[in-house]
Amino acid sequence: MSAAEWPFACPLPPEDARKRRAMILTALCTRDGGFASLPAGRLLEDTPARMLRLYDELFFRGFLSRAYGTLRVTLSSRLTSSAGKFIYARSARERLRSAEIRMSTDFLYRLDQGPFLLNGLSVATPQEAFLVVFEHELCHAAETALFGSTGHSARFLSLARGLFGHTGTRHSLPTRRDAAAQNGLSVGSAVLFEMEGKTVRGLLTYVGKTATVMVPDSRGAFRDKAGRRYAKYRVSLPLLRCAADARESG
Ligand SMILES: [Zn+2]
Known part of the structure; x- marks a missing residue:
C-alpha cells in the first residue's frame, strides 16, 4: 500500500x-502516579482510555x-503469555465495533529495569515498553479497520515502521516462564518450598502466574503411571527454590 492511501500521515519522520x-x-505519567512509579503500580481507571x-x-x-x-x-x-492482544470478531460487524485491546498488567507490574528490546526498538522503562x-x-x-484482517504481513510492517519506527514484531520482555528459567526453574525441575514450617519437595509441572508443584503424598489425589500418589500445590514462583541449589547451600 502506498503512503497516500493511509487515512493518516504515514510514514512519519522517525x-x-x-x-x-x-x-x-509524559502526559500519562504526570497524571497517574501509579503508572509512573517503578515498578508500576495500579493504574488510574481512565489511563488506558486516555x-x-x-x-x-x-x-x-x-x-x-x-x-x-x-x-x-x-x-x-x-494475560501472561503476551504483553498485549488485539481481539475482534471477523464476521459480525457489530462485534468489530466493540473490538478490544487487552494489555497485560502482569508484564507492566513485574518489569523494573530496562532496556527492553521490543518490536525492534530498545526502550528504557516499563512504561515506555507498555506504550x-x-x-x-x-x-x-x-489494519483490521481498513482491510478486515490483520497479521504480520509486509503491509502491517510498513504501518508499524511508518508510524512508530518498529522494525520487528518480537519482544524480549521476560515472561514468568523466562524469569523462572533464569532462576534454574523449569517444568520438570525438582523444587523445594516452605509450608507450615516444613520444607516440602516436589516436581514443578506448570509455570504461570503461580506454579503447580506435585508433591509425593500417599493420600494424594493424583497418581502417576507407576502408581505413586501426589498432592497438587499451587505456589507463588518466588517461594520456590531449585532442589539442586538447596543441596549445594545446605
Ligand atoms: Zn502482532
Missing part, C-alpha cells in the same frame, strides 16, 4: 514518532474512533 511517544508518556485517545489524536488523526466508535482498552493480570506494546496492537486495530 524523530516525530519519538517526540509524540514521549509526549504521551492513552488510546492520545495515540488516536497524535498518530491516527482520529481514524480509530471514527472506524470503531468504541475501541475498548482493558487491563488483564491473567510500544500498545502501538503494536494499535497497528493491528488500524
Whole structure:
C-alpha cells in the first residue's frame, strides 16, 4: 500500500514518532502516579482510555474512533503469555465495533529495569515498553479497520515502521516462564518450598502466574503411571527454590 492511501500521515519522520511517544508518556505519567512509579503500580481507571485517545489524536488523526466508535482498552493480570492482544470478531460487524485491546498488567507490574528490546526498538522503562506494546496492537486495530484482517504481513510492517519506527514484531520482555528459567526453574525441575514450617519437595509441572508443584503424598489425589500418589500445590514462583541449589547451600 502506498503512503497516500493511509487515512493518516504515514510514514512519519522517525524523530516525530519519538517526540509524540514521549509526549504521551509524559502526559500519562504526570497524571497517574501509579503508572509512573517503578515498578508500576495500579493504574488510574481512565489511563488506558486516555492513552488510546492520545495515540488516536497524535498518530491516527482520529481514524480509530471514527472506524470503531468504541475501541475498548482493558487491563488483564491473567494475560501472561503476551504483553498485549488485539481481539475482534471477523464476521459480525457489530462485534468489530466493540473490538478490544487487552494489555497485560502482569508484564507492566513485574518489569523494573530496562532496556527492553521490543518490536525492534530498545526502550528504557516499563512504561515506555507498555506504550510500544500498545502501538503494536494499535497497528493491528488500524489494519483490521481498513482491510478486515490483520497479521504480520509486509503491509502491517510498513504501518508499524511508518508510524512508530518498529522494525520487528518480537519482544524480549521476560515472561514468568523466562524469569523462572533464569532462576534454574523449569517444568520438570525438582523444587523445594516452605509450608507450615516444613520444607516440602516436589516436581514443578506448570509455570504461570503461580506454579503447580506435585508433591509425593500417599493420600494424594493424583497418581502417576507407576502408581505413586501426589498432592497438587499451587505456589507463588518466588517461594520456590531449585532442589539442586538447596543441596549445594545446605
Ligand atoms: Zn502482532
